[in-house]
Amino acid sequence: MEKLEQTFFFLLLLLLEFFQLPPAAAVYDVVELGAAADGSADSAPPLLRAWDLACRSPLPAAVHVPVGRFLLSKVTFKGPCRSPVAVKIDGTLVAAASHGGAAASHGGAAASHGGAAASHGGAAAVDPIPERWIVFDGVRGLSITGGTLDGSGAALWACKAARRSCPTGATSLTLSNSEDVVVAGVKSVDSELYHVVVHGCRRVKLQSLQIAAPASSPNTDGVHVQMSTAVTIYGAAIRTGDDCVSVGPGTADLFIERVACGPGHGISIGSLGKTYEEEGVTNVTVTWAVFAGSSNGLRIKSWARPSTGFVKGVFFQHVLMWDVQNPIIVDQNYCPHAVSCPKQDSGVRISEVRFNDIRGSSATPVAVNFNCSRSSRCTDIFLQDVKLTFGDRPAKSSCSHVDGAASGVMSPPSCL
Numbered sequence: 001m002e003k004l005e006q007t008f009f010f011l012l013l014l015l016l017e018f019f020q021l022p023p024a025a026a027v028y029d030v031v032e033l034g035a036a037a038d039g040s041a042d043s044a045p046p047l048l049r050a051w052d053l054a055c056r057s058p059l060p061a062a063v064h065v066p067v068g069r070f071l072l073s074k075v076t077f078k079g080p081c082r083s084p085v086a087v088k089i090d091g092t093l094v095a096a097a098s099h100g101g102a103a104a105s106h107g108g109a110a111a112s113h114g115g116a117a118a119s120h121g122g123a124a125a126v127d128p129i130p131e132r133w134i135v136f137d138g139v140r141g142l143s144i145t146g147g148t149l150d151g152s153g154a155a156l157w158a159c160k161a162a163r164r165s166c167p168t169g170a171t172s173l174t175l176s177n178s179e180d181v182v183v184a185g186v187k188s189v190d191s192e193l194y195h196v197v198v199h200g201c202r203r204v205k206l207q208s209l210q211i212a213a214p215a216s217s218p219n220t221d222g223v224h225v226q227m228s229t230a231v232t233i234y235g236a237a238i239r240t241g242d243d244c245v246s247v248g249p250g251t252a253d254l255f256i257e258r259v260a261c262g263p264g265h266g267i268s269i270g271s272l273g274k275t276y277e278e279e280g281v282t283n284v285t286v287t288w289a290v291f292a293g294s295s296n297g298l299r300i301k302s303w304a305r306p307s308t309g310f311v312k313g314v315f316f317q318h319v320l321m322w323d324v325q326n327p328i329i330v331d332q333n334y335c336p337h338a339v340s341c342p343k344q345d346s347g348v349r350i351s352e353v354r355f356n357d358i359r360g361s362s363a364t365p366v367a368v369n370f371n372c373s374r375s376s377r378c379t380d381i382f383l384q385d386v387k388l389t390f391g392d393r394p395a396k397s398s399c400s401h402v403d404g405a406a407s408g409v410m411s412p413p414s415c416l
């Protein structure tokens, strides 16, 4: 009997070995691969090595950045990978602090851009990828969780403020040409330019992001989305010197929920229509957002230039404004410095935009401003339940070249 039991046990072991569960996913730790956790050396080589190992793994694998400060020069993590990759960050990745930071660390490339940096034009940096610090490109199935990205932008901002000839600067985190990406619980501070750019992607979830740069820092947009479909931004606190979220051409099915914005320039669709041939923006929702002390709230903005661009299907709802300049604004007259706007008239067609349940206080007398294009009027613009004051006085509405309707509580009275 005992013998039989032993045989049975032995067979069971054999079976178990045969039908083995997949081994636990491999984790590649950058310190084990030689990264210095005290910021004393560039972590790019060990990080790229960890990425390479994880990316070649036939089973889902992870890159781990443990607690510590890791100096990091410009890096591009390239896909495609054999399986999804998880990047888990407990520490802080720091861009080389020099003026021009990450960009300058790579030889002369940055210097050749000379003074071209559009440092004083608000949201003028339309090209979202001038220089890039951390890039994930061509990856299908990626998660990036935790950690802090410190763009060390102060030196570049100081250079710009002194109006010297400065490097272009770099976007901190770029996701390009990728699919099925989750970025969760990441903190991004002091980027030289944009904090996070999503470009040419599908199905990207940005969750619980914390983004911060001083109100005076130029072009430090929080999240910029362009040429991308099905991007979700859920739960973010964004305090910057430029747009909290900016939406560029070719964006479709963008969903933004529970974002706190300010200081900064608000959530902006645009600037659109700088170039003649341009992809449109469709199906954007912003819901449950709070703006505090920002220089715009919900904005759609286009250059006063001929363009094939358009915005169709936007839904802004359940938004609180605290002391916000231009809480609701469509501005199709954008044309600052040096760019020619021959007829000062935008070709971008804006239609099907709804504002529902927008409340709070405006810091400008005009709280609702539709300043649309003469040649391409805004159409199907709907306001419902808008209650905005200017301090303790009533605010005003202003309408130019706009067709639509209002319903529900309407203060200021609608001009539609």
Ligand SMILES: *[C@@H]1O[C@H](CO)[C@@H](O)[C@H](O)[C@H]1NC(C)=O
Binding pocket: 230, 252, 253, 254, 255, 283, 285
């Ligand atoms: C609009 O985008 C949302 C995501 O925000 C998506 O669920 C919905 O299907 C899209 N609507 C259309 C008509 O494509």
Ligand SMILES: *[C@@H]1O[C@H](CO)[C@@H](O)[C@H](O)[C@H]1NC(C)=O
Binding pocket: 333, 366, 369, 371, 398
């Ligand atoms: C609309 O735009 C024009 C051109 O930029 C500007 O002069 C005007 O003041 C704007 N109107 C409002 C109410 O902002």
